[in-house]
Amino acid sequence: MLAYFCKYVPEELMQAFGTELVCLEPHVTNFTQADALMHPNMCSFSKAVLEEFEKQDYEGMIFTSCCDSSRRLYDILCQHFPDKFFFCLDLPRKINDFAVTLYTKQLQKLIEAYAAFPGKTFSEQKLLEICKKRATSTNSLAANTPMHGIHIALVGARPGSDIRQLITDHQAEITLDLTCTGIQRSYDLDSDQILPAYARALLDQLPCMRMAAASNRQRILEAYEDRIDGIVYHTVKFCDIYAYEYTKLHETSSLPMLKIETDATVQCGGQILTRLEAFLESLRAQKGEAMLFKNKRQQLENCPIETQDTISDTANKKTVNTPAAPVYVMGIDSGSTSTNAVILNGNREIIASAVIRTGAKSSESAQRILEGILQKANLQRSDLTKIVSTGYGRVSIPFADENVTEISCHGKGAHYLNPEIRTILDIGGQDSKAIHLNEKGDVTDFVMNDKCAAGTGRFLEMMARTLEVDISELGPLSLKSTENIEISSMCSVFAESEVISLIAQNKETSDIAHGIHMAIAAKAISLMRRVGLEPGYMMTGGVAKNPGVVKVLEEQLKAPLFISEEPEIVGALGAALYGLESVD
Numbered sequence: 001m002l003a004y005f006c007k008y009v010p011e012e013l014m015q016a017f018g019t020e021l022v023c024l025e026p027h028v029t030n031f032t033q034a035d036a037l038m039h040p041n042m043c044s045f046s047k048a049v050l051e052e053f054e055k056q057d058y059e060g061m062i063f064t065s066c067c068d069s070s071r072r073l074y075d076i077l078c079q080h081f082p083d084k085f086f087f088c089l090d091l092p093r094k095i096n097d098f099a100v101t102l103y104t105k106q107l108q109k110l111i112e113a114y115a116a117f118p119g120k121t122f123s124e125q126k127l128l129e130i131c132k133k134r135a136t137s138t139n140s141l142a143a144n145t146p147m148h149g150i151h152i153a154l155v156g157a158r159p160g161s162d163i164r165q166l167i168t169d170h171q172a173e174i175t176l177d178l179t180c181t182g183i184q185r186s187y188d189l190d191s192d193q194i195l196p197a198y199a200r201a202l203l204d205q206l207p208c209m210r211m212a213a214a215s216n217r218q219r220i221l222e223a224y225e226d227r228i229d230g231i232v233y234h235t236v237k238f239c240d241i242y243a244y245e246y247t248k249l250h251e252t253s254s255l256p257m258l259k260i261e262t263d264a265t266v267q268c269g270g271q272i273l274t275r276l277e278a279f280l281e282s283l284r285a286q287k288g289e290a291m292l293f294k295n296k297r298q299q300l301e302n303c304p305i306e307t308q309d310t311i312s313d314t315a316n317k318k319t320v321n322t323p324a325a326p327v328y329v330m331g332i333d334s335g336s337t338s339t340n341a342v343i344l345n346g347n348r349e350i351i352a353s354a355v356i357r358t359g360a361k362s363s364e365s366a367q368r369i370l371e372g373i374l375q376k377a378n379l380q381r382s383d384l385t386k387i388v389s390t391g392y393g394r395v396s397i398p399f400a401d402e403n404v405t406e407i408s409c410h411g412k413g414a415h416y417l418n419p420e421i422r423t424i425l426d427i428g429g430q431d432s433k434a435i436h437l438n439e440k441g442d443v444t445d446f447v448m449n450d451k452c453a454a455g456t457g458r459f460l461e462m463m464a465r466t467l468e469v470d471i472s473e474l475g476p477l478s479l480k481s482t483e484n485i486e487i488s489s490m491c492s493v494f495a496e497s498e499v500i501s502l503i504a505q506n507k508e509t510s511d512i513a514h515g516i517h518m519a520i521a522a523k524a525i526s527l528m529r530r531v532g533l534e535p536g537y538m539m540t541g542g543v544a545k546n547p548g549v550v551k552v553l554e555e556q557l558k559a560p561l562f563i564s565e566e567p568e569i570v571g572a573l574g575a576a577l578y579g580l581e582s583v584d
Contacts, residue, residue: 001019001020001021001022001057001058001059002014002019002020002021002022002058002059002060002061002062002085003021003022003023003024003053003056003058003060003061003062004021004022004023004024004061004062004063005023005024005025005049005158005181006063006064006066006070006091006180007180007181007182007183007205007208008064008066008089008091008202008203008205008208009021009062009063009064009089010062010107010110010198010202011183012127012130012131012134012198013107013110013111013122013127013198014062014114015130016122016123016124016126016127016130017114017115017120017121017122018120019114019118019120021062022058023181024049024052024053025158025160025161025162026045026048026049026051026052026264027048027160027162027264027265027266028048028051028052028264028265028266029265029266030051030265031044031047031048031051032051033050033051033054034046034047034048034050034051035047037050037076037080038050038072038073038076039072042069042072042073043067043069043236043237043238043239044236044237044238044263044264044265045069045157045158045236045239045263045264046069046070046072046073047264048263048264048265049073049264050073050076050077053077058084059084059085059118060081060084060085060086060087060117061074061077061084061085061086062086062087062088062089062110063086063087063088063089064088064089064090064091065088065089065090065091066091066180066208066210067210067241070088071088074086074088085113085114085117085118087109087110087113087114089103089106089107089110090102090106091103091210092203093210093211093212094211094212094213095203095204095207095211095212095213099203100196100199100200100203101196103199103202103203104195104196104199106199107195107198107199108195124194124195125194127194127195127198128189128194131187131189131198131201132187132189134185134187149171149172149173149289150171150172150173150229150230150280150283150284150287150289151172151173151175151227151228151229152167152172152173152174152175152176152228152229152230152231152232153174153175153176153177153178153221153224153228153230153231153232153255154167154174154176154177154178154179154182154232154234155176155178155179155217155221155231155232155233155234155245155249156178156179156180156233156234156235156242156245156246157179157180157209157234157235157236157239157242158179158180158181158234158236159179159181159232159234159260160181162269162272163232163234163260163272163276166272166273166276167232167276167280170276170277170280172280172283175224175227175228176220176221176224176228177206178206178217178220178221179234180208180209182206183205184205184206185201185202185204185205186201186204187201188201189201206220209241209242209245210241214245217245218248218249218252218253221249221253221255222253225253225254225255228255229255229256229283229286229287230255230256230257230258230279230283231249231253231255231256231257231258232257232258232260232276232279233246233249233257233258233259233260234259234260234261234262235259235260235261236261236262236263236264237261237262237263246259256279256282256283256286256444256445258275258276258279260272260275260276271448274392274405274406274407274448275407275448277405278405278406278407278408278443278446279446281404281405281407281408281443282407282408282442282443282444282446285408285442285443286442286444325385326345326346326383327345327346327385327580327583328343328344328345328346328351328377328379328383328384328385329343329344329384329385329386329387329388329576329579329580329583330342330343330344330370330373330384330386330387330388330576330579331344331387331388331389331390331409331571331572331573331574331575331576331577331578331579332366332369332370332387332388332389332390332391332397332400332572332575333389333390333391333406333409333569333571333572333575334358334362334365334366334389334390334391334392334393334394334396334397335358335391335392335393335406335428335429335571336358336392336428336429336430336431336458337357337358337428337429337430337457337458337542338355338356338357338358338428338429338542338568339355339356339357339358339362339365339366339368339369339391339393340353340354340355340356340369340568340569340571340572341353341354341369341370341373341569341572342569342572342573342575342576343373343377343379343384343576344573344576344577344579344580346580348416348577348580350573351377351379352373352376352377353373353566353569353572353573354369354372354373354376355566355568355569356368356369356372358393358429362392362393362396362397363393363396363397363398365393366389366393366396366397366399366400367399370387370399385579385583386401386402386579386582386583387399387400387401387402387579388400388401388402388403388404388575388576388578388579388582389402389403389404389575390403390404390405390406390408390409390571390572390574390575391406391571392406392431394406401579402578402579402582404574404575404578406426406433406571407433407435407443407446407448408443408574408578409570409571409572409573409574409575409578410424410426410433410435410540410570410571410574411424411435411437411441411442411443411574412441412573412574412575412577412578413540413569413570413571413572413573413574413575413577414435414437414441414538414540414570414574415437415440415441416441416573416574416577417538417562417564417570417573418536418538418562418564419439419441420536420562421437421536421537421538421562422436422437422438422534422535422536422537423435423436423437423528423531423532423533423534423535423536423537423538424436424437424537424538424539424540425524425527425528425537425538425539425540425553425561426539426540426541426570426571427456427457427520427524427539427540427541427542427543427544427549428456428457428541428542428543429456429457429458429542430456430457430458431448431449431456432448432449432456432523432524432527432541433446433447433448433449433527434446434447434524434527434528434530434531435531436531436532436534445531445532446531447527447530447531449527456543457541457542457543459495459520460474460516460520460543460546462496463495463496463499463513463516466496466499466500466503467499467503467509467512467513469509469513474513474516474546474548475513475517475545475546475547475548475549475550476547476548477509477510477513477548478510478513478514478516478517478548479510479547479548479551480510481508481510481511481513481514482508482510482511483507483508483511484511484514484515484518485502485507485511485512485514485515486515486518486519487499487515487516487518487519488519495516495519499512499516502515513548514548514552517546517548517549517551517552518552520543520549520552521549521552521553521556522556524553525553525556525557533557535559536562537557537559537560537561537562538561538562538563538564539553539561539562539563539567540563540564540567540568540570540571541567541568541570542567542568544561544563544567544568545567545568550563
């Protein structure tokens with residue numbers, strides 16, 4: 001069994017040897033071996049491939065010269081695994097007759113090298129049979145394809161099957177695949193010239209960014225604009241060549257676009273899920289389609305058809321025979337530092353709200369806040385018509401009927417509190433988000449911070465401990481500042497070192513606190529600029545209670561920030577509003 005990760009690798013040719021080829025999609029937890037064998041500046045995907053290769057019993061790997069990291073990985077594996085088979089195909093940049101001739105020679109060299117390695121034989125006739133059996137994969141939509149649902153263009157570098165699966169799991173269709181792992185080969189092999197025809201089929205795929213014809217990718221997207229609702233653009237962290245393409249598309253394309261950066265580690269999963277779900281939710285809102293509530297849909301899908309019919313019939317009978325009961329819906333936002341809840345009645349009025357600290361288990365915190373808010377509202381659990389969860393812990397709340405991402409919920413809650421809001425800054429315990437709304441309150445764009453917690457509530461807590469003040473005192477303290485001090489680093493560890501150095505210089509605590517807030521504001525506004533600084537600003541999340549951060553933000557924005565009476569419940573409020581809409 002051989003491994004590979006580039007779509008220009010001849011999978012069918014190796015099958016003609018009777019050898020299985022596996023496309024690597026590494027998901028590792030660390031880069032222990034890779035850090036020991038590779039330069040620290042090597043891309044995370046190459047490091048993850050090395051880690052994955054060591055874990056599995058592959059007899060070797062086939063590469064192409066698609067990038068510098070790929071070539072360097074090839075050198076390292078050849079050096080450290082001399083008993084295994086490795087081959088690097090020199091991939092032409094241009095696609096013409098001369099390039100086909102060159103790549104045919106590369107395939108011939110691969111055949112000779114592999115035939116000598118295991119003692120297997122290659123048959124061109126076998127290759128022809130395999131190619132004929134393989135269905136032609138195209139990127140065209142049939143003329144009679146009904147244009148309902150969400151249609152996505154997947155673009156970029158090595159997204160992996162997990163991202164594709166997430167898209168389809170959320171009832172969206174990948175209409176166009178322009179990624180470097182999206183195989184689109186059209187086989188038209190001449191029986192007299194099998195290998196050259198096969199080489200041309202490999203090269204004639206939709207071009208990756210290495211190819212000279214990469215500019216055609218944008219023209220392909222433009223040709224599909226009327227059949228695509230949005231673009232999901234995946235890149236490997238620090239992969240410059242695809243970062244350039246994303247920037248160009250973001251400037252020129254009129255389609256909504258979501259950028260996802262991963263480093264091939266399993267830790268990226270939660271952020272990918274939140275970003276992708278929020279993007280699809282916003283596309284549905286823009287198309288006027290109903291929100292896809294995950295839990296209820298999955299429950300019905302798992303029921304036999306007869307059971308689903310029975311449920312529907314029973315519900316109808318109850319509607320006819322039972323007097324209408326008052327409607328109460330609860331929204332619960334399970335965050336990293338706080339768990340928040342709101343109960344609305346059928347008139348969209350807030351009956352009760354609550355905020356508690358999130359403990360070691362989000363499900364236990366959710367249970368505690370459920371009991372507390374029911375007591376506060378003088379209601380029983382049976383009085384709640386529906387419970388909708390949001391936040392990072394939304395899928396871990398067993399009693400929730402449905403769940404929606406915090407991006408959509410913050411947009412819904414903000415629009416309820418103030419319909420004039422267009423730009424939301426949400427700074428929570430360990431993440432921050434900038435969200436743009438249209439006049440209807442629909443999310444039109446959003447960005448989130450990466451895995452680093454710089455500029456979040458956790459960052460402020462660490463700085464407060466270093467200054468030996470309570471987190472609640474940090475904001476009022478900074479308002480007494482008389483000297484502007486610059487904190488140059490937003491990394492929590494490096495910033496703490498800077499603060500310790502300033503303490504050693506006998507700087508005033510209030511001035512240091514103000515410098516910390518200035519650094520947070522600079523990072524927050526940079527995030528907001530990515531969605532557009534449209535007036536009608538609102539701040540949500542626990543950090544909105546810090547008057548020092550609010551003051552600095554308003555000074556830099558040159559505009560007031562709308563902050564609700566309880567800024568931590570905005571997400572839970574939005575979840576409750578979605579629940580009411582689904583009941584209606």
